[in-house]
Amino acid sequence: MRMSYREALRLALREALQNDARVFLMGEDVGRYGGSYAVSKGLLEEFGPERIRDTPLSELGFVGAGVGAALGGLRPIVEVMTVNFSLLALDQIVNSAALLRHMSGGQCSVPLVLRMATGAGRQLGAQHSHSLENWYAHIPGIRVLAPATVADARGMLAPALADPDPVVIFEHAQLYNLEDELPDDWRCDIARAAVRRAGAQASVFAYGGCLPKALQAAEELAAQGVEVEVVDLRVLRPLDIDTVAASVRRTHRAVVVDEGWRSGSLAAELIARIVETCFYELDAPPARVCSEEVPIPYAKHLEEAALPQVPKIVAAVKELLNV
Amino acid sequence: MSTVARFHIDHVRFLDPQGEALGPLPDFARDPAQLVPMYRAMYLTRTFDAKAIALQRTGKLGTFASALGQEAIGVGVASAMRAEDALFPSYREHAAQLVRGVRIEESLRYWGGDERGSDFAQARHDFPNCVPIGTQVCHAAGAAYAFKLRGEARAAVCFLGDGGSSKGDFYEGLNFAAVWKAPLLIVVSNNQWAISVPRSAQSATATLAQKAIAAGVEGVQVDGNDLVAVHHVAREALAKARAGGRPTLIEAVTYRLGDHTTADDASRYRDPAVVQEQWSFEPLTRLRNHLVGLGAWGPDKEEALARECTETVNAAVEAYLNTPPPTTAAMFEHLFATLPAALVAQRDEALRFTPRKAGGQPGGDHG
Ligand SMILES: Cc1ncc(C[n+]2csc(CCOP(=O)(O)OP(=O)(O)O)c2C)c(N)n1
Ligand SMILES: [Mg+2]
Numbered sequence: 001m002r003m004s005y006r007e008a009l010r011l012a013l014r015e016a017l018q019n020d021a022r023v024f025l026m027g028e029d030v031g032r033y034g035g036s037y038a039v040s041k042g043l044l045e046e047f048g049p050e051r052i053r054d055t056p057l058s059e060l061g062f063v064g065a066g067v068g069a070a071l072g073g074l075r076p077i078v079e080v081m082t083v084n085f086s087l088l089a090l091d092q093i094v095n096s097a098a099l100l101r102h103m104s105g106g107q108c109s110v111p112l113v114l115r116m117a118t119g120a121g122r123q124l125g126a127q128h129s130h131s132l133e134n135w136y137a138h139i140p141g142i143r144v145l146a147p148a149t150v151a152d153a154r155g156m157l158a159p160a161l162a163d164p165d166p167v168v169i170f171e172h173a174q175l176y177n178l179e180d181e182l183p184d185d186w187r188c189d190i191a192r193a194a195v196r197r198a199g200a201q202a203s204v205f206a207y208g209g210c211l212p213k214a215l216q217a218a219e220e221l222a223a224q225g226v227e228v229e230v231v232d233l234r235v236l237r238p239l240d241i242d243t244v245a246a247s248v249r250r251t252h253r254a255v256v257v258d259e260g261w262r263s264g265s266l267a268a269e270l271i272a273r274i275v276e277t278c279f280y281e282l283d284a285p286p287a288r289v290c291s292e293e294v295p296i297p298y299a300k301h302l303e304e305a306a307l308p309q310v311p312k313i314v315a316a317v318k319e320l321l322n323v
Numbered sequence: 324m325s326t327v328a329r330f331h332i333d334h335v336r337f338l339d340p341q342g343e344a345l346g347p348l349p350d351f352a353r354d355p356a357q358l359v360p361m362y363r364a365m366y367l368t369r370t371f372d373a374k375a376i377a378l379q380r381t382g383k384l385g386t387f388a389s390a391l392g393q394e395a396i397g398v399g400v401a402s403a404m405r406a407e408d409a410l411f412p413s414y415r416e417h418a419a420q421l422v423r424g425v426r427i428e429e430s431l432r433y434w435g436g437d438e439r440g441s442d443f444a445q446a447r448h449d450f451p452n453c454v455p456i457g458t459q460v461c462h463a464a465g466a467a468y469a470f471k472l473r474g475e476a477r478a479a480v481c482f483l484g485d486g487g488s489s490k491g492d493f494y495e496g497l498n499f500a501a502v503w504k505a506p507l508l509i510v511v512s513n514n515q516w517a518i519s520v521p522r523s524a525q526s527a528t529a530t531l532a533q534k535a536i537a538a539g540v541e542g543v544q545v546d547g548n549d550l551v552a553v554h555h556v557a558r559e560a561l562a563k564a565r566a567g568g569r570p571t572l573i574e575a576v577t578y579r580l581g582d583h584t585t586a587d588d589a590s591r592y593r594d595p596a597v598v599q600e601q602w603s604f605e606p607l608t609r610l611r612n613h614l615v616g617l618g619a620w621g622p623d624k625e626e627a628l629a630r631e632c633t634e635t636v637n638a639a640v641e642a643y644l645n646t647p648p649p650t651t652a653a654m655f656e657h658l659f660a661t662l663p664a665a666l667v668a669q670r671d672e673a674l675r676f677t678p679r680k681a682g683g684q685p686g687g688d689h690g
Contacts, residue, residue, distance in 0.1 A: 298436030
């Protein structure tokens, strides 16, 4: 069946709400409005206001309440409008959700799922365009997922809810309208990265909103006679380094595409892991394509210039291959 | 058992919805020389607002947040400010900004996605629009404290919405200003909606003004569609702030007559009939009727004002549309006072991939 990334997310939410009475959704404007990216549209009518809860405007408050509801035995799905506003709730995520199991000697469990939109490319200005996935991927105690395909949008929620520990799911704002065929087997192993395209000459690693760009670059490179493998990281913590290393062993060259800012990025972490695990497999220093280290501009031409784009990826691969 | 604290909240209103005085009026409210400029500012705001929406609809402006129906709050408060005071606006307070001397073309640049729009030529003490909700309350408290430490008779004025008053930083800023006796005025423009979330789902308190009480701050509720009431209350609060560094919270009750932003369609979540009813309380008619009652206004003046406002706005639109777009290198500007060498290299690298012709229309699509 063909559907959008948004519809796939909604299907997963509906299924979770139907299957488990402990599951409820809360966040700003998730009810009548249907969520700021329309993911929960129609769910209020179907499941009622107790399970599809509009919250007061207070990220710290409702994320904290989500932690508490999870501690209290429910399976809350908390929607934060965007990663930008999750910063107001960082303490609840980093100091509470991620730590309570450890700091209670294993007594507490926080089976919380936090969903949020991330990323730029929609002309929303610097304060609405952050890509801070790596901030969360830095934190022990939480799992971080980045669905980049319709199948993963459909498949990631169930295992995330089954996880006894907090899971953060990043939905890239540019992917909501992405349409694709939902494969019969959309179930997702949230421990593994996924190879999205085979190719022998270099490995391109990407996640979230950069995956379609990496695939597009691979297409253009193929037209020029260059075959690259494209790996979708999709689990940003813990990183599936086995899949990454296996790819590097096949191609001997690595380019990482990451919408985060270059310094201290996930790309930096991935390259460190590649160097640690398969340094002697490399035929060239790994390369990365990241966002320019500026506040993401609002003006269209500037925003485009600030973000990883297909031509930049193509150029990085060709530079690596010296072609 | 004994009672250890008691409080009450005043509601201030001088003009009824038809513009009839409900009782004795403050002096300024009988003085056309003071009222007409405020009426003009409200009219200009509304003219600008309509034009901005039209520009957005034709792809010439990004997402825009209308102040329709809320003009009396920004104008009434800002008109009570002195030039040296400082404004900390939310994104919906261009009424206040225009009074402060922010130019319409600057505002358009801001809404068009050009950071140069927040480098105000005149309102040099004022802060840019705050988009992360409620975070500006703490900034305003800190700025107010700076005024106090330097012994300046200045005040900080902070605007936010009813939704924003649910946030922790709202309480924290309020509390800070009270404990440190900072000259701060916080105005909650209670327009009954935070996007699709109604006031009733936001807070169980009878008023938002009473949130001040918990912090030891004076709270007052005012009819936000009555310019006279808003201006009166703001004058008193600002005089108090400048004199002794005491903060005030004003809850200005109003109604968001438009969509949340141009990216919203409010008919999806609220009854248009209710919105229609709210039009009978809107602030411009009320003040105009009062001016007519004072013998200070009539159809010819109204017509002349309409013409003048349209011309002013059109000239600003012209200036906005003729502003050359920022260059790619501009995204590295103002990041630091001096750009570090590593970023200079990054900038030069970025320019390699820049299409020669800068262009593209604004058009973000989110509130
Ligand atoms: C911290 C934060 N959370 C969420 C948002 C998204 N958002 C933008 S406007 C808005 C509603 C604000 O309502 P209110 O404070 O009443 O102000 P109004 O828009 O009515 O003027 C929300 C939730 C935001 N900008 N900042
Ligand atoms: Mg509001």
